[in-house]
Amino acid sequence: MILNVAVGGDWPGDPDENTPFDERGAMYVDYVRMFQKDSYDENVEKPEKVLEFREDDGTGSFVYNWDFSEAEDLSDDLNWKFLELNGGKGSAEIADNQITITTEEAGSEEYSIQLVQPGMPMEKGAKYKFSFEACADEDRQMKAAITAPTENWIRYFDDTPVDLTPEWQTFEFEIEMKDESDDNGRVEFNMGNQGSTATIHIRNVRLEMTEFPPEAEEAE
Numbered sequence: 001m002i003l004n005v006a007v008g009g010d011w012p013g014d015p016d017e018n019t020p021f022d023e024r025g026a027m028y029v030d031y032v033r034m035f036q037k038d039s040y041d042e043n044v045e046k047p048e049k050v051l052e053f054r055e056d057d058g059t060g061s062f063v064y065n066w067d068f069s070e071a072e073d074l075s076d077d078l079n080w081k082f083l084e085l086n087g088g089k090g091s092a093e094i095a096d097n098q099i100t101i102t103t104e105e106a107g108s109e110e111y112s113i114q115l116v117q118p119g120m121p122m123e124k125g126a127k128y129k130f131s132f133e134a135c136a137d138e139d140r141q142m143k144a145a146i147t148a149p150t151e152n153w154i155r156y157f158d159d160t161p162v163d164l165t166p167e168w169q170t171f172e173f174e175i176e177m178k179d180e181s182d183d184n185g186r187v188e189f190n191m192g193n194q195g196s197t198a199t200i201h202i203r204n205v206r207l208e209m210t211e212f213p214p215e216a217e218e219a220e
Helices: 215-220
Strands: 079-085 088-095 098-106 112-122 127-136 140-147 155-164 169-176 182-190 201-211
Touching: 079 088, 088 112, 098 112, 112 201, 127 140, 127 155, 140 169, 140 201, 155 169, 155 182, 182 201
Parallel strands: none
Antiparallel strands: 079 112, 088 098, 098 201, 112 182, 127 169, 127 201, 140 155, 140 182
8 A cells, every 4th residue: 555745756856946735746645544344345357448440530530630730729639739737838820731839838847838739540560650840939949759748658659859940850760659559649740849929930830641550460
């Protein structure tokens, strides 16, 4: 049995001299009891996890609205979503087949300004190509990743820095999915605390399966 008050870690960041250790970082335990039941049902089975993989959009991309041809509500949970976290402050706008992210406050974390799209069908044994084009009003860095928001935030594609310039560049990455299959991978662009608040432009974001998982090939 563990009663734990965790401090630090990859998600909130490590504490420093400004971290307040007061009632906000305390756990108060009244009592702990554990009982042995006289009997219990041993005839149980672990629920089977049912995955529902999204289909590609007809062009081979699992990222929907990859070319930003449609304006979206970037605050809802449908397709693209813009997030401001941990002191980040900014805005995002879709126009002219690109999304423009303007940052007012970078926030305390790399992900404090973030653009995401969940629902990526990450199948074990498959290979993927993740690609996008990006530029910035001034030289700066951002990070791209494919994460697992419902699977303990593991990374199917590690947080990867890309150096942006005022000229459009194409970035392409090959991904081999070695983890257990997940129907809710998430494309992420992290544009927060990375040394600059220069405006970023992104277009043509695609995730394509380049090699089917072995089970799918055998079924064919």
